[in-house]
Amino acid sequence: MKEELNTIPIQDAFARDCECPVCELYRKLEGNAINFTIGPGASYMEGDIREQSDKEGFCQKHLKMLYAYPNKLGIAMMLKTHMDRTIHEVAKASKAPLPHVNSVFKKKEVQSHPVTEYIERAQKECFVCGYIDRKFHSYIATIFFLYEKESDFRKQFAASKGFCLEHYKVLFEKAPQYLHKKYIEEFLTTLNQIFIDNYKRVRDDLEWFIQKNDYRFKDEPWKNGRDALPRALTKVGSILEE
Numbered sequence: 001m002k003e004e005l006n007t008i009p010i011q012d013a014f015a016r017d018c019e020c021p022v023c024e025l026y027r028k029l030e031g032n033a034i035n036f037t038i039g040p041g042a043s044y045m046e047g048d049i050r051e052q053s054d055k056e057g058f059c060q061k062h063l064k065m066l067y068a069y070p071n072k073l074g075i076a077m078m079l080k081t082h083m084d085r086t087i088h089e090v091a092k093a094s095k096a097p098l099p100h101v102n103s104v105f106k107k108k109e110v111q112s113h114p115v116t117e118y119i120e121r122a123q124k125e126c127f128v129c130g131y132i133d134r135k136f137h138s139y140i141a142t143i144f145f146l147y148e149k150e151s152d153f154r155k156q157f158a159a160s161k162g163f164c165l166e167h168y169k170v171l172f173e174k175a176p177q178y179l180h181k182k183y184i185e186e187f188l189t190t191l192n193q194i195f196i197d198n199y200k201r202v203r204d205d206l207e208w209f210i211q212k213n214d215y216r217f218k219d220e221p222w223k224n225g226r227d228a229l230p231r232a233l234t235k236v237g238s239i240l241e242e
């Protein structure tokens, strides 16, 4: 049976005046994920969730966000048991035979070892990223669902301010997987167009922002240059400020 799709967050994000509605969706999800991890529900006190966060740990960005959240005891407790887990795993991995000195000819070859393999695996995981990813996929599916079902949404999509580079890629890549062949060409053509047009628009705003910093242009109107920089951060780096 097909999963029930919640279209409201998608419609809200596309209704917002921002440089990438998918960034907007991501930002909301990220807020929910941080709240779930360390917020008033205290999910970290539940055994199965704690087991998962102990194992996965947190990426640098989300560790910073969790630390900024006003629950220092919560983050301390989660970090302590995550560190217990790391100590256990590293101690186990470090029992493997130690790496040898490379021969002269193989100096540049990086030797794999259970210690570095464990750390590399651990660095790829993040409890908060995992929480976001699961929901994010269903949001992307819902964008395609709406595109097929609602002509109003197709119009809204075509009239949008486009996307950041990363989410342009996500939509481009996933379209053939989700869209009926009747819509695929129209979708991708529209997507390409709105991406380029709007990326150029922000690029031009940025150019004006730079010119306005030149004294010869100081009395000229700002046009759309004043907030060009934060909008360029969205387009280039998927950074969406509040």
Ligand SMILES: [Zn+2]
Pocket: 020, 021, 022, 023, 024, 163, 164, 165, 166, 167, 168, 238
């Ligand atoms: Zn984006």
Ligand SMILES: [Zn+2]
Pocket: 058, 059, 060, 061, 062, 126, 127, 128, 129, 130
């Ligand atoms: Zn993360």
